[in-house]
Amino acid sequence: MPQATTDRSRQSIADVQDASHYPPELLQLLQNAVPLLCASKRDTILFFQALGVPESWLVDMLRQVETCRVCITKSSIAHDVLEKLNLKKENHLRELHEVVRQVAGFDDFSTCSPTDRTKAMGLVAAVRRVVDVKDSFRQDVQQHLNMDCPVMDGASG
Numbered sequence: 835m836p837q838a839t840t841d842r843s844r845q846s847i848a849d850v851q852d853a854s855h856y857p858p859e860l861l862q863l864l865q866n867a868v869p870l871l872c873a874s875k876r877d878t879i880l881f882f883q884a885l886g887v888p889e890s891w892l893v894d895m896l897r898q899v900e901t902c903r904v905c906i907t908k909s910s911i912a913h914d915v916l917e918k919l920n921l922k923k924e925n926h927l928r929e930l931h932e933v934v935r936q937v938a939g940f941d942d943f944s945t946c947s948p949t950d951r952t953k954a955m956g957l958v959a960a961v962r963r964v965v966d967v968k969d970s971f972r973q974d975v976q977q978h979l980n981m982d983c984p985v986m987d988g989a990s991g
Contacts, residue, residue: 855920855927860934860964865916867937867957869908870950875899877945878908882915885932891918938962 872878876899879892895914898906919930938961946954 855930856934860961861916861920863957863961863964864933864937865909865913867940867954867961868912868916868933870946870954870957871937871940871943872908873945873947875903875906875908875911878911881936882911882933885936886929887915887919887926891915934961934965938965 868881869878872881876896879896879899883889883892892915895906895911916930916933919926919933937958940954940958943951943954
């Protein structure tokens with residue numbers, strides 16, 4: 835019977851990956867990094883707002899920050915928004931790409947809590963590594979495709 839459980843686990847992982855734009859490991863890095871890069875809960879919401887996340891997703895979170903600060907965390911804000919962005923059915927790839935770009939390009943850690951600064955730097959470096967690997971792979975595939983399909987200079991037929 836353990837084999838059936840393993841097969842089901844593999845199937846559910848495949849289903850999750852098919853339903854998502856980005857792989858779980860990158861999403862987890864982003865979910866951990868964003869709260870450390872933003873100084874406050876309000877800043878976390880503003881971070882996502884500036885990147886084009888639908889206002890309707892953020893209104894309730896902002897209201898909760900204003901009425902019951904202890905009821906919501908920076909981590910829960912980042913987790914909820916990134917999970918929604920990552921769903922393929924929602925088609926928010928542009929906004930998700932902007933989050934990745936902003937996190938990977940982050941270089942001023944002065945706004946981070948001193949106790950979280952080193953961890954934030956490590957998470958940003960990890961996001962950069964994942965992005966660099968994916969970009970290198972994409973470039974290799976593109977070069978391979980270009981070699982297989984040479985452009986014909988003005989020739990027809």
